Amino acid sequence: FFDHLWNENGTFDLELAQKQIQGVLQVCPDAGVLFRFHVRPPKWWTTKHPQENVVYGNAEASPDEEIGLTRILEADPRNPVRTSMASKLWKDACGDKLALFCKTFSQTPEGNALIGIQVANGVFGEWHQWGIMEFEADFSPSMEHHFRDWLKTKYRSNQHLQTAWDNNQISFDHVSIPSVEEREKLSEGIFRHATKERHVIDYYQSQHELIADNIIHFSRIVKDNWPRDIITGTFYGYFFSVFGRQAAAGHLALHRLLKSKYVDYLSGPQAYYPESGYNAGEPYRSRSLNYSILLNGKLWLDEYDQQPRRSWPYLAIKDNQEVYAQTVAENVSLIKRNVLSPLLRGQGLWFYDFGPAAMHIHPRNDHNDQSGTSGYWDHPAYIKSIGEMVRLAEEILHRPYQSNAEVLAVYDTESIYYMPSTVSRMCPITNHILNWTTVALYYAGAPFDSIHIKDLKKVDLDSYKVVLFFNTFLMDESQKTYIKNEVASHGRHLVWMYAPAFHDGKHTCPSFVSDITGITLRSLNNEGVPEITVDRAFVNVPNQSSRGALNPLFYADDDEAEKLGHYTGTNKPGLCRKTVNDATSWFIGIPVSDYQIFRQLFKQAGISLCSIEKDLIYAGSNLLMFHSNTAGTKSITLKETVYSIHVENAPATKVLDMNTGSVILE
Numbered sequence: 244f245f246d247h248l249w250n251e252n253g254t255f256d257l258e259l260a261q262k263q264i265q266g267v268l269q270v271c272p273d274a275g276v277l278f279r280f281h282v283r284p285p286k287w288w289t290t291k292h293p294q295e296n297v298v299y300g301n302a303e304a305s306p307d308e309e310i311g312l313t314r315i316l317e318a319d320p321r322n323p324v325r326t327s328m329a330s331k332l333w334k335d336a337c338g339d340k341l342a343l344f345c346k347t348f349s350q351t352p353e354g355n356a357l358i359g360i361q362v363a364n365g366v367f368g369e370w371h372q373w374g375i376m377e378f379e380a381d382f383s384p385s386m387e388h389h390f391r392d393w394l395k396t397k398y399r400s401n402q403h404l405q406t407a408w409d410n411n412q413i414s415f416d417h418v419s420i421p422s423v424e425e426r427e428k429l430s431e432g433i434f435r436h437a438t439k440e441r442h443v444i445d446y447y448q449s450q451h452e453l454i455a456d457n458i459i460h461f462s463r464i465v466k467d468n469w470p471r472d473i474i475t476g477t478f479y480g481y482f483f484s485v486f487g488r489q490a491a492a493g494h495l496a497l498h499r500l501l502k503s504k505y506v507d508y509l510s511g512p513q514a515y516y517p518e519s520g521y522n523a524g525e526p527y528r529s530r531s532l533n534y535s536i537l538l539n540g541k542l543w544l545d546e547y548d549q550q551p552r553r554s555w556p557y558l559a560i561k562d563n564q565e566v567y568a569q570t571v572a573e574n575v576s577l578i579k580r581n582v583l584s585p586l587l588r589g590q591g592l593w594f595y596d597f598g599p600a601a602m603h604i605h606p607r608n609d610h611n612d613q614s615g616t617s618g619y620w621d622h623p624a625y626i627k628s629i630g631e632m633v634r635l636a637e638e639i640l641h642r643p644y645q646s647n648a649e650v651l652a653v654y655d656t657e658s659i660y661y662m663p664s665t666v667s668r669m670c671p672i673t674n675h676i677l678n679w680t681t682v683a684l685y686y687a688g689a690p691f692d693s694i695h696i697k698d699l700k701k702v703d704l705d706s707y708k709v710v711l712f713f714n715t716f717l718m719d720e721s722q723k724t725y726i727k728n729e730v731a732s733h734g735r736h737l738v739w740m741y742a743p744a745f746h747d748g749k750h751t752c753p754s755f756v757s758d759i760t761g762i763t764l765r766s767l768n769n770e771g772v773p774e775i776t777v778d779r780a781f782v783n784v785p786n787q788s789s790r791g792a793l794n795p796l797f798y799a800d801d802d803e804a805e806k807l808g809h810y811t812g813t814n815k816p817g818l819c820r821k822t823v824n825d826a827t828s829w830f831i832g833i834p835v836s837d838y839q840i841f842r843q844l845f846k847q848a849g850i851s852l853c854s855i856e857k858d859l860i861y862a863g864s865n866l867l868m869f870h871s872n873t874a875g876t877k878s879i880t881l882k883e884t885v886y887s888i889h890v891e892n893a894p895a896t897k898v899l900d901m902n903t904g905s906v907i908l909e
Contacts, residue, residue, distance in 0.1 A: 244315050246285040249340050257348055264353035275358035277474070280344075282337050282364050282461050284326050286315075295330040297373045298382040300423040301666075319366040322378045328364065328454055329381065329389040338464050345468035359474030361510070362461040366492070369478040369511070370454050375492035377666055381450070382420045391418050393449040407445075409438040421446050427668040431751050432768075432794035434716070435661045444660045447490045455479070455496035462505040476508035480531035480543065482654065483681060484514035487674040490664030495656040497532070498697055501539035508542040512595075513549065513581065518682050520581055521549055523573055523894035524872030526685035526859050527581040532654060533588050534692040537644065538701045545585045545592035550619050551578065572892070575628045579896040579908070580859070580870040582632050587863035589644035591636075594620055594629075635898070635908055639864055647862040647901060649850050650691035651707040652684065653699060658717035661746055671791025672741060676714050676834040679790065680740070684711075686838035688852035689845050690862040700725060704735070709848045711738045713834075718744040723759055731761070731826040736848040738829040742797060756797055761823030762830050763801035767815065769794045773833050774811040775818055781843050786811060789833040797832055804830075851880045865901040870894065879904075 247259045260278070267274050286307070289296065296304060299322050307318045319325075326333045341362075348354045365371045374380045394415055398404040401414045421443045428443075430436035435444055462475040479500055485493045500506050511530040513520060520527035529545050536543045554570035557563055585592050596619040620626065654677070662670045684691060694702060696715050699722070704710075710730055718726075723744060731737055737760075744759040745751050753766040773796055774788040787808075798815035799806065808818030810832065817832035829844065838857070845852060853860045855878060859870040867881060874893040879886050886904035888897065898908040 244281045244285070245283070245288075245337060245340060246315055248344065249285055249288075251285075251287040251291075255340070255343060255347070257344075257351065260344075260348060261351060261353045264356050268353075268356060274356060276356050277359040277361060277476075278357060279361045279363050279368060280341070281315075281368050282341060282362055284333055284337055288333075288336070289324060289326050292326070292330075292332060295326050295332050295385055296383060297325050297327040297380050297386075299374050300379040300382050302374075302378050316367055319373075320376045322374050325373050327381050327383040327385040328372070328457055329383065329385040331385070334457065334460065338461065341461060341464050342468040345465055346470075349470050357473070359476065359507075360465045360469075361476045361478070362458060362465065363478060364457065364461075365454070369481070370458060370494065372450065372454070372492035375488055376486065379423045379426065379491065379665055386450075387418075387420050389453055390420060390446060390449050391415050393452070394418060394445065397445070407438065408441045418442075423665060423667075426665050427663060429663060431746075433662060433671055433792075434746060434751055437661075437746070437749050437751070447495075447660050447664075451494070451496040452499060454494075455499040458500060459503045459505050462503070466505055474507050475505060476510055476542075476544070477506060478509075478511050480509040480536065481511050482532055482656065483528060483530050483677050484516055484519075485530075487669040488664055488666075489656075489659045489670075489673060490662065493659070495659055497535070497656055497695060498539070501536065501541055506541070508544055509536060510544040510546060512546040514678075517678055519549070520577070521552070523577060524857075524859075524870070526682060527584040528681070528685070529585055529588070529590070532693045532695050533585070533590055534646070534702075535695040535698045537589050538694065538698050543585070543590040545590065546595050547581055547592050548595035548597065549581070550597075551622075551625065571622065571624050573894055575624050576870070576894045576896045578625060578628055579632065580868070582629070583635075583868045583896070583898060583908075584861050586632070586636050586639060587861045587866055587868055589646075589863060596620065631908060639866070642864050645864050646690075646692055646706065647865060647867070648690040648692045649706065649708045650684075650687075650689050650711065650845065651702065651709070652681070652691050652693045652711045652713060653696050653715055654693065654713050655696045655715045655717060658714055658746065661717060669791075671789065671793055672834060673714060675790040675836075676740060679836045680713065680834045683836050683838040684841055685859060686857050687841035687845060688854045688856075688858070688860060689850050690853070690860055690867075696722060699730070704730060705733075707735065708850050709736045709738065709845060711740070712743050713740055715744065716742050717746045717748060718755075718759065719747060726759065727761075731823060731828070734825060734827075734849075736827045736829065736844070738831065738844065740831050740834060741793070742795075753795070753797065760830050761826075761828045762799055762804050762819065762821050764797045764830065765800045766795040766797050769796040773817070775808045775831075775833055775835075776811045777808045777818065777840070778806070780807050781840060784837055784839045784843070787831075787833060787835045787837060787840070793833060797830075799830060851883050853880050854878070862901065866907075867899045867901050868896065869899070870896045 264276050302322045304324045305322050306324050366375050372380050405411050426443050430439050458477045465475050479494050481494045514528040518525040533543050551574040554567045556567045739760045744755045757764045772789050772792050774786050776786050777784045799819040804819040804821040806816040806819050810817045820829045861868045872894045874890050877888045879888050881901045897906050
């Protein structure tokens, strides 16, 4: 933090940064250290320049509470007093000081151990807009000035702006930040109107591009002012588990960073909900579209910050060794699952400890009543397991990465600009389809890759038998043409959810949905929470319900389509399939949350499921990891060969060689 370096009297002190590296080198003399460098200004600077602060639309900024040893970022997720990320004064001042740090620290002995700098700002340093959880931002003069400049770059003239916004009275000099009420207004069901609400769409896009450009700006300063090669990265690319606030405070300008030569890696904590992977049998999930990041030549690093489940060898004077040993064994299985998941997707991770863990977990602490004497990972069993996975990771590192997935999941970020995202009006579908539907996919028994629709042309389609289109509600003509000509071919199965291609950025039209799916679909107005009654073609699948009201709804009106489910209480088909040229097109009118739908659909598409049970499967570079919460003999199918793997104690995590079926780590 600049609070540690840059003093109000103008002096710049490197002592704490040096001590941090000295402490690491005392334990590991050949360590390479990466700093997470918060580029927010020191609090004295924020106090001195109140005109540069973020302004919330539904609350006054609240000063940090200074009680005891308070973290600098303690108040971040609320409505804190913070400098706007649109402040040019902040950007210039902190940019100069970051350059000064690089030039001076690089000349110290400790600087020789610094291999990288991760630039950080926003809520918890994760580049979320201030107020993410409960407040709307940013209504500051700095943001208004930025928004006007952004519009001038996009539209060039007032006439073009007036046409785009369908407002003959507007001009660049009179544009204001959309109010909370304007952000909540929707004229096309759950979608924004392309012209009537274009000012809101433009505002969100300008905010996201601003934050991405800030990251690039500070990353470039690091590379330009460090005299040697240095790695730069950032927290960015969160797509899953963003609390329904993707437009207000997420990371939607992903490709802006993927194209930048100044950013080497992106990173983020694992998904926190639903089913965060904290418990046995749950999927561990990265927050980003991992395969897109690989396709664009970048690295993704998970921050593994989940504390192993707590247990004590003794409860007061009562012996608890048996439960304690079982908890440690289960934690080892979970750590393996959580570490191997990103590794088998061609990515990496680091272990994070929030501080003293307040756990009597280390065996030497059996009778120690001083909480917090051990860190998250400070247990011999954990260290041993991590060492085994480090050796496997070093082996994988030297293999060209190869996906072993036959399922491709396609998502979009830009469609989110056209959907609600305020605290009082959350999007009724985005959170569902990105999180609960995706979680169901993990249980379906087949590895899958996740990409952004912009990267669809970069993948080798020959690898995939099924392509799932999730929140791809916005498509341009180029994307539609490629999908119809290249993706919908070679016997492939395409699965469409809710309203694919309904918006083209200029209009919404039900015919767009029919055109992309190849199924004649009609729209109907709907006010309630829709449910689909699934026909008997899907065995043991309960009715599927949306998590919110969806309007419009789409139903099949096509004699050539096989009807497999209807909206409950109507005769309108909401689940169907149809052969379209050399492909099979599936339409599902609402997000689904039951893994059995995916599992049975995959089998009909000719995919040999790796597991017939509700086990978790991850695969890559011809290695397969499965995690099971049940004991017994498992039938695991690898490249159409069935292997029997015995699980004596559950939960269990094992890694298999996909060519031989041999277990190489357990």
